Amino acid sequence: MNKAFRIGIIGADTRASWAQLSHVPAVKSLADTHLAAVATRNEASAREAAEAFGADRWYADPLEMIASDEIDIVTVAVRVPAHRALVEAALKAGKAVYCEAPLGVDLAEAQYLQAAGKDAVTAIGLQGRLNPSVRRAAQLVADGAIGRPVSARVVSTSGAFGPVTASGYLYFEQASSGANLLTITAGHTLDLMESVLGEVSELQAHTPTLFPNPQVFDTQQSTTREVPDHADILGTAGSGTAFNVSVIGGVAAEDAKFDFTVRGTEGWLRLRGGTMFGVQGGDLTLTSSAEFAAPEASALQGPALNVSQVYTCITTDLRTGSRTTPDFALATHNAALIAAVAESGRTGNRQRL
Secondary structure (H helix, E strand, O other), rough: OOOOOOEEEEHHHOOOHHHOOHHHHHHHHHOOOEEEEEOOOOOOHHHHHHHOOOOEEOOOOHHHHHHHOOOOOOOOOOHHHHHHHHHHHHHOOOOOEEEEOOOOOOHHHHHHHHHHHHOOOOOOOOOOHHHHHHHHHHHHHHHHOOOOEEEEEEEEEEOOOEEEEEEHHHHOOOOOHHHOOOOHHHHHHHHHHHHHHEEEEEEEEEEEOOOOOEOOOOOOOOOOOOOOOOEEEEEEEEOOOOOOOOOEEEOOOOOEEEEEEEEEEEEEEEEOOOOOOOHOOOEEEEEEEEOOOOOOOOOOOOHHHHHHHHHHHHHHHHHHOOOOOOOHHHHHHHHHHHHHHHHHHOOOOOOEE
């Protein structure tokens, strides 16, 4: 029971993958986790990743890794359409599962996987809510340090979903992929906001496609964008806080920012930061009119910072039987929230949740 949990990461390759930037350094930074294996669908890339990242084993067949007795936690860090088959296989093998967000290509798929994992320890990659500064902000609100929160304003940006893309990222432009500005950037943003203010009870959204034919820079052609690349969302959260969220794609590196201000009856707080990966991909700075203890420091930076917090939660839950990890139930809630945003964007109607 005192041994480190053995992690197997599906999708960890050396070609600037999300797993390379976040999961691998997070796992290697923690005493309670060990990088036991990596898996891709290509023998050469799997072998290369194992050597580069110091994994014990490599697999060209992710299902073979899932079945191995040498793996305790399966991490699924591949494109969204592949999530269902891999997550389902890991659950059937009796493994704990950490899946990147969104869990499925739509709400129905998320609900299916939540039901399949109801008796398992599961984790969803909505890691922004576990950022130390976000947790401290949530504590300030819960303790009444700024009084009753009455309004919130969020600006959340991403380097993706702009006027230029690359051929390797064309799946982001397809509605069927389940991976777009709403499910990724808006999904992480709204989840972080809910972790501070409480759940959204109603919303109304404007979700235009500002760049319907982005240029593919490596082929010098254009493509058709089937999904929104901008979202403005108004609504009510928690005990009645009015919020206004702007989610903006296609920003330049120098313009990438996240800015979340909450005003209460007795004060205010503000979370600021920004990365090209979106709010989930880095640290935030908390300021407030109320006094507060500084959030715990971490030696990690960038995408690995918040991801490491998820691994800490899942290993704690495995050891103690607690339920502290953002899990598949949260993933389904987030999918329902994004479905409401999309529906309001299509129809212009207010959605109640």
